[in-house]
Amino acid sequence: MLAEITAALGAIKTGSDIAREMAAAHSLDETRGKAPELYGAMAEIQHRLAAMQLAYAALLEERDGLAREVEEIRQARMERERYVLHQLPQGGLVYRFKASRESGAVPHDLCVHCYEGGVKSILQPNGSHLVCPTCKTKLRSKGSAAVASRRGGVCVWTL
Structure with a gap:
């Protein structure tokens, strides 16, 4: 999960840098030249965020499974007592x-x-x-x- 967060932050940084370059551009042609890069960076951000959502869902599922297992063990221990x-x-x-x-x-x-x-x-x-x-x-x-x-x-x- 940490790797996904780091990758997403890197993609956001890249997109932010491109947006700053577009804002600092002196001509419309410079701005248009940077647009495809910005769209690519935005697609990368979306991809990274989707990967994070999948990893988070997997962690939630694992947590719920572990909680069920702990409850089963607790119930079995109570029964054995x-x-x-x-x-x-x-x-x-x-x-x-x-x-x-x-x-x-x-x-x-x-x-x-x-x-x-x-x-x-x-x-x-x-x-x-x-x-x-x-x-x-x-x-x-x-x-x-x-x-x-x-x-x-x-x-x-x-x-």
């Missing part, structure tokens, strides 16, 4: 949802392996085990299967 690492009675680790009254969400556990990979995979009960539907990890659980029976689904986070 809703879970805490928890050890099951049999020793397995899960990410447990931090239940709060205002959230209204059903208590559930997430697979540690998938969670660390950016995938929100809710563990499902299968007898005395909790099974990840995504990576098929099995965790031995004693008292957690009843809570897990109210869970369902797989959701992918974009990080």
Whole structure:
């Protein structure tokens, strides 16, 4: 962008110099002789300004994309903060949802392996085990299967 600004200022300076020469001309023929140069300088100025507008539009688009990306990362971080690492009675680790009254969400556990990979995979009960539907990890659980029976689904986070 700085290069476009510098080029535009150079073209404006050239046009200004030509206009001063035309104003200082002593005859109509001198003025007419400088007119094509002035038109050329004006065309160059327009060209440089159009290039600056394109560069500015590209910068705005990039800024908006980065703002969207920052917002997505912020949202994902907030979502991840809703879970805490928890050890099951049999020793397995899960990410447990931090239940709060205002959230209204059903208590559930997430697979540690998938969670660390950016995938929100809710563990499902299968007898005395909790099974990840995504990576098929099995965790031995004693008292957690009843809570897990109210869970369902797989959701992918974009990080």
